[in-house]
Structures are given as structure tokens and as C-alpha cells.
Amino acid sequence: MTTVGANFVSTNYLANSLVGPVMQAQTQLSSVMTEESTGQYADLGLQLGDQSGYELSLKEQVGQLQTLTTGNSVVSTNLSTATSALSEIQSNAQTTLNNLAAWTPSGTSGAALQNMGQSGLQSLISGTNTTSGDQYVFGGINSAVAPIADYYSTPTSAAKTAVDQAFQTAFGVLPSDPAAANISASDMRSFLSGPFASLFQGASWSTDWSSASSVNTRATIAPGQTVTTSTNANQAGFQQLAQAYTMLSEFGGSALSSDARQAVATAAASLASQGVDSMVNIQAGLGASQSAVTSANDSMSSQLTILQGQLGNLDNVNSTATAAEISSLTNQIQMAYELTARLQQLNLAQYLPVA
Amino acid sequence: MSLSTAFNVISSSFTANAAQTGVVSNNIANVNTPGYSREIANVVTNSCGGSDVASITREANAALLEQVSSSTSQAAAQQAISDGLTTLAQTVDDSSTASSTSGANQNGASPSAMLANLQSALETYADSPTSSPAADAVVSAASDLASSLNSASATVQQVRETADQNMASSVNTINSLLNQFTAANNAVVTGLQTGANISSAEDTRDSIVTQLAQQVGVSTTVAADGSESIYTDSGVTLFQDTPRTVSFTPTPTLVDGASGGAVTVDGVPITGANSPMPIQSGALAGYATVRDTLAPEYQAQLDQIAGGLINAFGESDQSPTPTLPSLPGLFTTPGETSPPSMSATTGLAAAIEINPNVDPSQGGNPNLLRDGGISDPGNPAYTYNTTGAASYTGRIQQLVGQIGATESFDPSAGLDSSASLTDYANASVSWLQAQNQQASDASSYQNAVATQASSALSNATGVNLDAEMTNMLNLENSYASTAKLLTTVTSMFTALLQAA
Numbered sequence: 001m002t003t004v005g006a007n008f009v010s011t012n013y014l015a016n017s018l019v020g021p022v023m024q025a026q027t028q029l030s031s032v033m034t035e036e037s038t039g040q041y042a043d044l045g046l047q048l049g050d051q052s053g054y055e056l057s058l059k060e061q062v063g064q065l066q067t068l069t070t071g072n073s074v075v076s077t078n079l080s081t082a083t084s085a086l087s088e089i090q091s092n093a094q095t096t097l098n099n100l101a102a103w104t105p106s107g108t109s110g111a112a113l114q115n116m117g118q119s120g121l122q123s124l125i126s127g128t129n130t131t132s133g134d135q136y137v138f139g140g141i142n143s144a145v146a147p148i149a150d151y152y153s154t155p156t157s158a159a160k161t162a163v164d165q166a167f168q169t170a171f172g173v174l175p176s177d178p179a180a181a182n183i184s185a186s187d188m189r190s191f192l193s194g195p196f197a198s199l200f201q202g203a204s205w206s207t208d209w210s211s212a213s214s215v216n217t218r219a220t221i222a223p224g225q226t227v228t229t230s231t232n233a234n235q236a237g238f239q240q241l242a243q244a245y246t247m248l249s250e251f252g253g254s255a256l257s258s259d260a261r262q263a264v265a266t267a268a269a270s271l272a273s274q275g276v277d278s279m280v281n282i283q284a285g286l287g288a289s290q291s292a293v294t295s296a297n298d299s300m301s302s303q304l305t306i307l308q309g310q311l312g313n314l315d316n317v318n319s320t321a322t323a324a325e326i327s328s329l330t331n332q333i334q335m336a337y338e339l340t341a342r343l344q345q346l347n348l349a350q351y352l353p354v355a
Numbered sequence: 356m357s358l359s360t361a362f363n364v365i366s367s368s369f370t371a372n373a374a375q376t377g378v379v380s381n382n383i384a385n386v387n388t389p390g391y392s393r394e395i396a397n398v399v400t401n402s403c404g405g406s407d408v409a410s411i412t413r414e415a416n417a418a419l420l421e422q423v424s425s426s427t428s429q430a431a432a433q434q435a436i437s438d439g440l441t442t443l444a445q446t447v448d449d450s451s452t453a454s455s456t457s458g459a460n461q462n463g464a465s466p467s468a469m470l471a472n473l474q475s476a477l478e479t480y481a482d483s484p485t486s487s488p489a490a491d492a493v494v495s496a497a498s499d500l501a502s503s504l505n506s507a508s509a510t511v512q513q514v515r516e517t518a519d520q521n522m523a524s525s526v527n528t529i530n531s532l533l534n535q536f537t538a539a540n541n542a543v544v545t546g547l548q549t550g551a552n553i554s555s556a557e558d559t560r561d562s563i564v565t566q567l568a569q570q571v572g573v574s575t576t577v578a579a580d581g582s583e584s585i586y587t588d589s590g591v592t593l594f595q596d597t598p599r600t601v602s603f604t605p606t607p608t609l610v611d612g613a614s615g616g617a618v619t620v621d622g623v624p625i626t627g628a629n630s631p632m633p634i635q636s637g638a639l640a641g642y643a644t645v646r647d648t649l650a651p652e653y654q655a656q657l658d659q660i661a662g663g664l665i666n667a668f669g670e671s672d673q674s675p676t677p678t679l680p681s682l683p684g685l686f687t688t689p690g691e692t693s694p695p696s697m698s699a700t701t702g703l704a705a706a707i708e709i710n711p712n713v714d715p716s717q718g719g720n721p722n723l724l725r726d727g728g729i730s731d732p733g734n735p736a737y738t739y740n741t742t743g744a745a746s747y748t749g750r751i752q753q754l755v756g757q758i759g760a761t762e763s764f765d766p767s768a769g770l771d772s773s774a775s776l777t778d779y780a781n782a783s784v785s786w787l788q789a790q791n792q793q794a795s796d797a798s799s800y801q802n803a804v805a806t807q808a809s810s811a812l813s814n815a816t817g818v819n820l821d822a823e824m825t826n827m828l829n830l831e832n833s834y835a836s837t838a839k840l841l842t843t844v845t846s847m848f849t850a851l852l853q854a855a
Contacts, residue, residue: 010393010817011386020806038440045444049792051784052447053467053778060471060777071482135485135746140365143485144745217746219482219753348824 014343022336029329040315048314053334055314060126062307065300072293075219075229079290081132082230083283087118089127090279093241093272095121096248099307100269105258113252113265121245123152128233140213140232147212149231151246159199159208162248166195185259192247192267200243209242210234222296227289237278244271358851360403362842367405368837371398372830374408379826382818390562392816394554413554419812420561421575424568426808428588428636430801431569435521435641436649437794442514443653444791446507447784466507466660467780469500474758474777480724481751490721497685504661508611508705511654515609518646522626523605525639526618532570533585533598536563540583540594547581567593571625572636582846589632591620611654612701615646617674649790654704655768656783661686661707662700663764663776667757669694670730670737682730682737685710685754698765725751 007031031042041047048055096116103109128148135143151159164174170191173179183191198204212233219229244267251264378396385391392413399409447465480489539559560583567573572588585594593599604616616629618639622631626643627792634640672679683691688706696704711717715727723729727739727750728770735741739750759775766772770782778791 008814008822009818009819010813011812012389012817015387017810044445045788046792046795048788050789052788053783056465056467056471056781056784057777059468060474061782063475064478067478071479075509133483133486135483139746141744141746141748142742170500211743215743215744217748219748220752226752237364297484297670322521348821352824352828 017335018340018343021133023037025329025333025336028327029333032322032325035317036319036326038191039319042316051314051335055311058307058311058314062304062311064223065304065307068220069297069300071219072297074222075221076290076293078132078137078229079286079293081130081261082137083286083290085127085130085137086283086286087280089124089241090276090283092120092123092127093276093279096244097269097272100265100295103265105262110253110256110261113248113261117245117248117250117268118152121242123229124238124241124245125150128238137230138212138233138238140230140234141215141217142211142213143217145211147210148238148242149209149211159246162199162204162208163196163246166199167191167250170195175187175251178255180255180278181257183260185257185263188250188256188260188263189267192264196247197243202238204232205239221293222300225292225296227292228285230291231282235278237275238306240271240278241275244268244275265353271282289314303338319333358844360847363403364405365837365844366839367401367403368833371406371408372834372837375378376830378411379823379830382823383820384817384822386774386823390565391558391818392554393560393818394806397746398696411552411554414816415557415561416812416815419808419815420564421447423805423808423812424565424573425636426801426805427565427720428572430798430805431638432572432636432641432644433798433801435638436644437791437798439514439518439642439645440649440787440791440794443510443650444787446510447787451502464503465780465784466500466503466657467777467784469496469503470758470777470780472496473500474755477751477755477758481535481748481755484725484748484751485745487721489801490724491715493724494714494721498714500664501686501707501709504657504704504707507657508654511650511657512609512611512705515615515646516607518642518650519605519615521642521709522615522639522646523603525642526603528599529567529570529601529639530591530679532563532567533594533601535597536567536585536594538558541562543581543583553581568637570637571634571639587620587625587632588635588637589625591623591625591632593620602843609646609656610702611705618643653783653787655700655703655765656770656786658700658702659697659764659768659770660776660780660783661703662695662697663762663779665691665703665707666694666697667760667762668754670727672725672736673739673741675734679736683710684729685713685724694775697763724754811846
């Protein structure tokens with residue numbers, strides 16, 4: 001009868017032995033084809049296992065760097081808006097300074113001083129109230145409110161009222177009063193450096209002139225790196241220029257004697273020159289922030305390249321390898337079909353003569 | 356030797372031939388029956404020199420059968436675990452993401468990815484604190500994060516409930532198989548006593564044991580009278596002369612923190628933490644592991660993330676001398692009045708939501724994200740932006756920092772007890788995917804072993820059609836020769852009688 005041993009194979013096993021491998025190859029083929037088309041592992045979680053968290057954290061870092069890079073363009077826009085407004089203010093101040101240097105006291109020259117002051121103050125106010133998007137760039141963190149109120153508004157602005165009052169208190173008359181002609185140059189000088197100057201400092205400045213917050217906005221421009229992204233209208237430069245323009249505007253065209261008017265022009269020139277210096281300093285500060293943003297963007301961009309390379313190593317399949325795998329799996333399946341068909345022929349009954 | 360003796364030999368030859376043909380036919384008929392053990396007719400010489408089929412042997416192989424059933428049990432357990440984990444892993448599925456080109460909003464659906472989105476939205480908001488679309492984007496990212504925790508939690512519950520249902524149907528299958536086994540076992544025992552052919556009953560017994568092994572790991576012993584006893588792989592008796600009662604009360608709803616019933620055999624629990632002899636393999640063990648260990652552990656991690664979120668976004672009294680308690684801020688749960696303790700976070704992931712006070716779709720004010728006071732709008736004690744400045748970013752940057760700040764987590768959830776929210780959420784994904792990978796690998800491996808063992812068993816005990824055909828030809832030839840012999844002896848008799 002039958003010999004039993006290692007050489008024995010059951011027909012059932014022989015018939016079905018190829019089913020398992022074919023199914024396995026087909027499953028594999030479908031996932032390799034997905035990988036071929038997407039370039040990534042078909043089931044990333046299953047592939048990475050406990051490295052999934054690491055992969056996610058890489059993705060998060062990439063996302064964070066991308067968010068910061070996008071955010072930096074907003075920061076950059078704000079910084080350039082502020083810088084160009086500052087340079088406008090500075091160049092206006094420089095023009096005023098040049099005009100003052102050329103100015104000589106004469107009969108009608110008071111009106112020229114007054115014009116210089118008025119146009120200067122108006123351009124200072126509009127420059128300081130520059131917006132970027134919906135934010136006032138010189139408002140500090142209080143960016144929703146215009147930093148400097150209009151001096152020439154109707155009803156009379158608080159700032160103008162305060163100036164008039166200070167003059168009245170010091171000399172008993174208004175600047176337009178003909179009696180103001182009796183004010184001496186030295187009295188005028190001490191008024192300008194005393195009660196008048198104090199209107200542009202401390203509490204008076206923030207009550208009458210400025211709504212800006214002294215706290216500047218800050219932004220994170222790279223992981224762990226924050227920079228100041230704005231300046232505010234409470235900086236000395238703005239005060240000095242406002243003071244210079246106001247004295248020209250208020251007292252230049254007034255009834256003052258030409259000595260006193262000369263004193264006003266001198267004081268204004270000195271303040272305007274300080275103001276120009278301050279503006280340059282403020283611009284330098286913003287320029288430093290701007291260059292910090294640029295270098296942060298550069299370094300983040302190179303970090304992104306590295307991180308995305310690492311992610312690629314984790315997520316991506318080798319396309320040459322998948323192509324090779326597809327062709328070898330296809331061959332394997334074809335071979336299995338061929339074999340199955342041939343095995344069906346290997347049946348003794350086929351070779352026995354029909355009785 | 357006389358001519359009549361020759362007749363006797365011829366007669367026995369026909370009988371033996373018929374019996375052998377029967378065996379061959381039986382074998383050929385069952386060539387494709389899984390688990391069929393081929394039969395061998397043992398032919399011996401009888402007293403008058405002819406041949407008899409003394410017995411029919413069943414080509415069984417107990418060792419290989421044991422191997423098949425144990426590997427089947429292992430494979431079934433790993434398959435059940437892998438199925439459960441695959442469903443759980445859908446909650447952190449991010450395989451469809453194209454990472455190289457992805458923006459911040461395309462990291463997938465995991466709570467971890469949602470947390471990263473929230474962080475990105477907050478950073479964008481910090482750059483444009485006056486922008487209400489940016490504030491709305493933070494609220495919607497926060498809302499997505501809360502929903503992803505809710506839905507992950509719902510998935511865990513669903514996985515546990517499915518496992519519970521599977522346990523119930525597995526127990527039903529076991530009971531019905533044990534009853535079928537009773538009949539087959541009785542047939543073997545009585546067959547042995549009466550000398551009947553028990554091959555088919557033995558096949559049935561083996562096949563039932565293999566089916567049983569799918570559900571629960573088993574071992575068997577055969578007593579002297581041929582009765583077979585079945586024990587679980589942990590040694591609890593399932594069948595000895597009579598079937599034992601396997602009972603299980605299903606729990607239709609398994610919310611976070613609720614535990615399902617244990618499977619008992621004659622009152623002894625064989626699953627769960629209280630079992631003195633817990634089963635190790637079989638689908639039942641796999642379902643129990645998913646329901647009682649893996650899914651609850653993942654749920655605990657989700658709850659820890661939810662608790663950590665509520666705490667990280669909580670608001671404290673900002674007065675110079677704080678007197679009021681901290682309150683839940685952006686994230687809260689319905690009716691929550693104080694930040695949760697990290698050692699009692701059960702149910703938080705299912706309940707977490709964003710505070711209606713900050714949700715514009717519920718009439719809330721998204722700017723509270725920047726200004727503070729989400730917990731108690733209008734109460735100056737919880738207001739961070741005291742001057743009402745539009746570009747105040749202190750609070751937003753504090754919140755961004757909170758996401759990355761180290762927090763304490765309950766170590767019983769199986770992850771690091773000290774980590775940032777982001778790291779913790781990532782670690783949870785790693786944990787889940789690692790379990791998934793292990794179960795999937797183990798499942799493929801055990802399936803391969805089971806297939807191998809089945810092949811070996813099939814080759815050791817199965818039918819080879821060609822061998823049977825060869826036997827058939829032999830029998831045909833032997834029949835023809837015997838018939839020829841009969842004719843010859845008959846003509847010899849006739850010649851003898853005519854001569855007389």
C-alpha cells in the first residue's frame with residue numbers, strides 16, 4: 001500500500017499550496033502600487049510604528065517653521081511701513097532744518113516760519129498715524145487708535161488749548177495779541193525751554209498728544225526668538241519734532257518781536273536737529289529687527305530643507321525599488337497561475353484508459 | 356489443499372478487495388475535506404491462506420494536530436488584537452498626508468496634528484492680534500482639536516463595544532462546539548467498546564478541537580476509554596465527559612471607565628484582571644485584551660491629553676494679590692468649574708469642548724483669546740489685557756508657550772509623566788502605532804506558522820489522489836485476477852464432475 005514519509009504530499013495541499021502565496025502577492029502588489037503612485041508608504045503608521053510620534057513632531061516642526069515664515073512676511077511689511085514713514089518724517093524734518101538755516105528775521109518772514117511749522121506738524125501727524133493693514137504702526141500695542149490726535153481740529157484740540165494756556169500763563173497775553181511784541185528774547189527762550197517744553201513730555205504728552213502705548217509690539221520670528229516689531233509715538237524724536245513744529249506754527253507768525261522770533265527759530269532748529277538724530281536711531285533699531293527677520297527666514301528655510309529631508313527619509317519609498325518590486329510580484333503571480341493550471345493536469349486519472 | 360479451499364480463498368479475496376476499495380473510495384471522496392485523515396486498510400493472511408482486512412487505521416498525527424491548534428489560537432488572538440488596533444489607529448491616521456508639501460492644516464486627523472494646527476493658528480494670531488479672521492481661525496482650530504478628541508474617544512468606545520459583542524459571539528460558538536463535541540466523543544467511546552469504525556467520529560472531534568482553538572487556546576488529553584478532555588491553555592477544564600458551561604454577560608454600552616463582564620467557566624473567570632487562570636490565546640483572549648487593556652489604556656492617554664489641554668489653557672486670577680481660583684479657559688467640559696486633577700481625568704476626552712464664551716457661533720467673543728476672561732467674561736480679575744490694547748500679544752504668546760511647556764501627566768496612562776502637551780500627544784501616537792505594528796507583525800507571523808502547521812498536517816494525514824489511484828489500479832488488477840481464478844477453478848470443477 002501507500003508509503004508514508006517525507007515524500008508524501010496530500011493532493012489537497014498540492015492544489016491549494018499556491019492560493020496563499022498568490023493572495024499574499026496580490027495584497028502586496030496593491031500596497032506597492034499605492035506606494036508607487038503616492039511615493040509614500042501605503043500604511044505609514046504600520047510602517048513607522050513607534051517612530052510615528054517622531055515623524056509627527058518633525059511634521060509639526062515643519063508646520064511651525066512654515067507658520068513663522070508666513071508670519072514673518074506680516075512682520076516685515078509692518079517694519080517696512082514703519083521705516084518708510086520714519087524716513088519720510090526725517091526728510092521733512094531735514095527740509096525744515098535747511099529752511100530754518102536759510103531763514104533771516106525780516107518784516108514778513110514770520111509767515112514763512114508759521115507755514116514751515118504748520119506743514120511740518122501736519123506731515124508729522126499724518127506720518128505718525130500711518131497704518132499697515134488695520135494697525136497703526138506707531139501705536140505700540142495700542143494699535144487700534146490713531147497715535148497722535150489732529151492738532152488743528154475743530155473743536156480746538158487739547159494740545160492747542162494747552163499751548164495757548166501755557167503762553168497766557170507765562171506772559172498774560174495770547175501770541176496774536178500786539179502786546180506780545182514786548183516779550184523779550186530771553187523771556188521767550190526761558191518760556192520755550194520751561195513751561196512750553198514740559199507740554200511735550202511725560203503726562204502732558206500722553207494726555208494731550210499721544211494715544212500710543214509705550215509698550216512696543218513684539219513677535220516671534222523664529223522658534224524661541226522674539227523681536228520688537230514696531231516703535232511708538234512716545235519716543236523722544238516724535239516729541240522733539242512736534243515741539244519744534246508747534247513753536248514755529250504758533251509763535252512764528254505771531255506778534256512777537258524779531259529778536260523773540262529769532263529765539264523761536266533757533267530753538268526750533270535745535271529741536272528739529274535732535275529730532276532728525278532720534279529718527280535715525282529709531283530707524284536703525286527697526287532696521288536691526290528687519291535684518292533679524294531676514295536672517296531668521298534664511299536659517300528657517302535651511303532648517304526646513306533638513307527637516308523635510310528627514311521626513312522624506314521616513315515617509316518616502318524608493319521609487320526604483322517599488323518599480324522593481326511591482327515587476328517581480330507580477331511575475332510571481334503569473335508564474336503561480338501557470339503552475340496552478342499545470343498542476344491540474346498532473347492527475348493520474350487523465351492518463352488512465354477509459355474502461 | 357482442495358478445490359473448495361480455493362473457493363474460500365477466492366471468496367475472502369473478494370471481500371478484502373471490496374473492503375479495500377471502500378477505503379480507497381472513502382479517501383478519494385474526502386480528498387478535499389479539510390481535516391480528513393486518510394484511512395489505511397490493514398490486510399492480513401487468514402487461517403485458510405486467503406486475505407482479510409483486519410482493521411482500518413486512521414492516519415492521525417496528534418503532535419501536528421496540537422501544533423495546528425496552538426498556532427491557530429495564537430494567530431486568532433493576534434488577529435483580534437490587530438483588528439482592534441487598526442480601528443484605533445484610524446484616529447491617528449495621517450498616512451494620506453503628503454508631508455513634503457503640507458501646510459500647517461494638512462497633518463492628518465490625529466489630536467496631535469490638531470494640536471499642532473492650534474499652535475500654528477495661535478502663532479499667526481500673535482502676529483496679527485487685531486485680525487478677527489486670525490482669532491476665528493484659532494477658535495476653529497481649537498474646536499477641531501476638541502472634536503478630534505471627542506471622536507477618538509467615541510472610536511475607543513466603539514472598539515470596546517465591538518470587542519464585547521465579539522466576546523459574546525465567541526462564547527456562543529464555544530458552547531455550541533462543546534455540545535457538538537459531546538456527541539462525537541460519545542460516538543468514539545461507544546465505537547471503541549462495540550468495535551465499530553470510529554474514524555469519522557475521530558475526524559469530527561479533531562475538527563471541533565481545531566475550530567475551538569480559533570476561539571480559545573486549548574490542550575487535550577485522551578483517557579484510556581478513548582474519551583477526550585479539553586482544557587483551556589491556562590488549564591481550566593472545558594470538557595471532561597460532559598461540556599462545562601462557559602458564560603458571559605455582554606455590556607452593550609462601554610463608556611470611558613466602565614468595565615465589561617468577564618468570561619467564566621463553571622464560575623471561574625478566564626478573562627480579566629481578576630482571573631486566577633487567564634486564557635492566553637484564541638480570538639476570545641484577543642478581544643478581551645483589546646477591551647480590557649489596550650483600548651482603555653489609549654483612552655486614558657486621550658483623557659490625559661484633554662485634561663492637560665484644559666489645564667494649559669486655564670485662566671488664573673491676574674489681580675496684584677490673587678485671591679480667586681484658577682478656572683478652565685478656552686477648553687472646558689460642560690459644567691466644569693475648576694481645572695481637572697490629572698489623576699482623575701476619566702471621561703474628559705469624550706466631554707471636552709471649547710468654551711461657548713469664545714465661540715462666535717455660540718455668541719461668544721474670539722477676542723477674549725487675546726484679552727483673557729474667557730472663563731468669566733467681564734470679570735477684571737481674569738482679564739490679562741488690562742489696558743484693552745488691540746495689539747496686546749502677551750496672553751497669546753503665553754498660550755503658545757503653554758503648549759510647549761512641560762506638564763505633569765498621570766503615569767498610569769503608560770506614557771512619560773513629565774512632557775509637553777505636544778510631546779505627550781506624539782508619544783501617544785507612537786505608543787498606538789507601535790502596538791499596532793507589533794500586533795500586525797505577530798499576526799502575520801502566527802498566521803504563517805498556522806499555515807505551515809496545517810500544510811504539515813495535511814501532508815502527514817491527507818489524501819494523495821495519485822496514490823489512491825494507484826491503489827485502485829492494484830485492486831482492479833487483483834479483482835480481475837481473482838475473477839480469472841474463479842473461472843479457472845469453476846471450469847476445473849466442471850471438468851471433474853463431467854469426468855465422474
